[in-house]
Amino acid sequence: MAMPILELRKLTKRFGNLMALREFDLDINQGELIGVIGPNGSGKTTLFNLISGYYRHFEGEIIYGGKRISGLRPDQIARKGIARVFQSYMLYEDTSVLENTTRCCYLRCETNSWQSFFNTSRYRKEEVNQRAEAEELLQPVGLAELRDSLAGKLPYGYCRLLGVAMALATNPTLLLLDEPMAGISHDEKGLVINLIKKLRDQGITVMLVEHDVKAVVDICPRLVVLDFGRKIADGRPEEVTTDRKVIEAYLGVEQG
Amino acid sequence: MKKVIPPAVGLVLALCFxxxxTDPFILSLLIEAGVWAIAVMGFVAILRTGEFSLGQAAFMAIGGYASALVTINLGIPFWFGLVFAGIMAALVALALGVVVLRLGGIYFAIVTLVFGEIVRIVALNWQGLTRGATGLTPSAPGTIHIGSITIDFIASKVPFYYVIVLLVLVAAVVFWRADRSRLGRIFRSIASNETLAEHMGIHLMKYKVIIFVIAGFFTGIAGAFFCHFTLFMGPTTFDVWDSIMILIMGIVGGTSSVVLGPIIGALVLSAGGAYLTSALMVGMKPLVYGIIVIVVVVLLPGGLVDLGRYISRAPRISSLQGVKRHKKRGN
Structure with missing residues (x-):
């Protein structure tokens, strides 16, 4: 039995009286591709916000690679290998697509600020390499041709794809994808699905929050269903989609 | 190589001026402009991480007092006084930055503004150290003899002029390198989207404090230089109005470049403005400044550095080809 890479222990997040997440437990194994689904407001994005450190005050514990990461800052968590693709529009809008990706290569840097300040040959070499790496990252998301475009002017779907490339620029071992397929065309959806499969093959653990249940069922061997901040199902897609509680959560239940 | 030519020409012109x-009045204007240029570079560098410091003059005051006190009380030469001033201002910037940069945004601006007032009030009331409103009278650097050459800082303004040119050059090189290196990319990332930068592994506080401390260091040196040049250091030598002046010079010069904009802003507003005032009448200074600010902000939002680009009509972002313009979204 493989050791879980990510362990979530009794995660509870309150906003005033609202319990966005309650006593949420989950173990994720190395290399797993896990889909998180649930109706609107069921706590999916909150879950990501806790893991990535966006919210630092909550109850419960997050253990990543055997070490406790709850309470750390987002940059410390990113340094541990967790990258996140935001659900909303999250880019450096004032600069080019390529520069967006290059900026996210920060964690790949081996030279330090002093070397970069004095423009040493190692730093210059790294800059050239990093540019090439950034261009390479744009290839699989189909943005290579748009690399010089202004990120803020990209159509919505492309922003999501760019977000994925930017998250991958941090060399993650765990990727949190928050609705990467929302608002993109059918072709681009195929692109994202292929990319996710490729990442899984590379051994990157992927957590996928998605509204498109069909897409998730197709690619994720394991599904977790959230409703009102609770985990109501966890298992193989065919089990989960036939679960009565899941159907009730999605379709509602007749009163009386 | 091409990029080196304009700054080199500027430096040669400055050195040959x-x-x-050698008119002392004109040189004094330029020397003061140099002092402000350094302070404005610091302000703009901080601004380019997305933070708005309204207390930069306080670091000039700290530098000024630090240098004045050690040169007067301990008899340390002016040159070491300058370095000491920079270090003291940097230490204060570190202590202040670690606490206050957490606030960010408008809160940071307010606290730095208040900090400027605190420094002034402390300087006014700590009679034992600063002699209050009477102020301190630091001396000019001593005469230097190199072989048969004598450099006298009292007889002529020329030595002071060369010192400030050198200081501006050093500050410019440091801020320029910081901007062009990875640090600059990090600063731009933070300014552009803090949340994203943080999630991509950038420790926001670390880099904000770094630039705040660098800016504090040079601003402190500028303040120290100024008080040895004017031979006076009092609580109102650098006050809130001066912090606002730094802000105005930064905006007028343009914040899109970390070195050229501040130098242009300082030259136009400090030297140009003061010259105009003396030519017209006393009390016109705020009016002249006000008009310049309004004209620049309305006609050239990018500041005076944008003038060249504006005239040549070169597109600001030349890489928009290939963007499929879809319907504008509502955000």
């Missing part, structure tokens, strides 16, 4: 005139 005393050959044109």
């Amino acid at each position: 005393p050959l044109v005139t």
Whole structure:
């Protein structure tokens, strides 16, 4: 039995009286591709916000690679290998697509600020390499041709794809994808699905929050269903989609 | 190589200027402009991480007092006084930055503004150290003899002029390198989207504090230089109005460049403005400044550095080809 890479222990997040997440437990194994689904407001994005450190005050514990990461800052968590693709529009809008990706290569840097300040040959070499790496990252998301475009002017779907490339620029071992397929065309959806499969093959653990249940069922061997901040199902897609509680959560239940 | 030519020409012109005139009034204007240029570079560098410091003059005051006190009380030479001033201002910036940069945004601006007032009030009331409103009278650097050459800082303004040119050059090189290196990319990332930068592994506080401390260091040196030049250091030598002046010079010069904009802003507003005032009448200064600010902000939002680009009509972002313009979204 493989050791879980990510362990979530009794995660509870309150906003005033609202319990966005309650006593949420989950173990994720190395290399797993896990889909998180649930109706609107069921706590999916909150879950990501806790893991990535966006919210630092909550109850419960997050253990990543055997070490406790709850309470750390987002940059410390990113340094541990967790990258996140935001659900909303999250880019450096004032600069080019390529520069967006290059900026996210920060964690790949081996030279330090002093070397970069004095423009040493190692730093210059790294800059050239990093540019090439950034261009390479744009290839699989189909943005290579748009690399010089202004990120803020990209159509919505492309922003999501760019977000994925930017998250991958941090060399993650765990990727949190928050609705990467929302608002993109059918072709681009195929692109994202292929990319996710490729990442899984590379051994990157992927957590996928998605509204498109069909897409998730197709690619994720394991599904977790959230409703009102609770985990109501966890298992193989065919089990989960036939679960009565899941159907009730999605379709509602007749009163009386 | 091409990029080196304009700054090199600027430097040569600056170095040759005393050959044109050694008029003490004109040189004084330029020397003061140099002092402000350094302070404005610091302000703009901080601004380019997205933070708005309204207390930069306080670091000039700290530097000024630090240098004045050690040179007067301990008899340390002016040159070491300058370095000491920079270090003291940097230490204060570190202590202040670690606490206050957490706030960010408008809160940071307010606290730095208040900090400027605190420094002034402390300087006014700590009679034992600063002699209050009477102020301190630091001396000019001593005469230097190199072989048969004598450099006298009292007889002529030229030595001071060369010192400030050198200081501006050093500050410019440091801020320029910081901007062009990875640090600059990090600063731009933070300014552009803090949340994203943080999630991509950038420790926001670390880099904000770094630039705040660098800016504090040079601003402190500028303040120290100024008080040895004017031979006076009092609580109102650098006050809130001066912090606002730094802000105005930064905006007028343009914040899109970390070195050229501040130098242009300082030259136009400090030297140009003061010259105009003396030519017209006392009390016109705020009016002249006000008009310049309004004209620049309305006609050239990018500041005076944008003038060249504006005239040549070169597109600001030349890489928009290839963007499929879809319907504008509502955000």
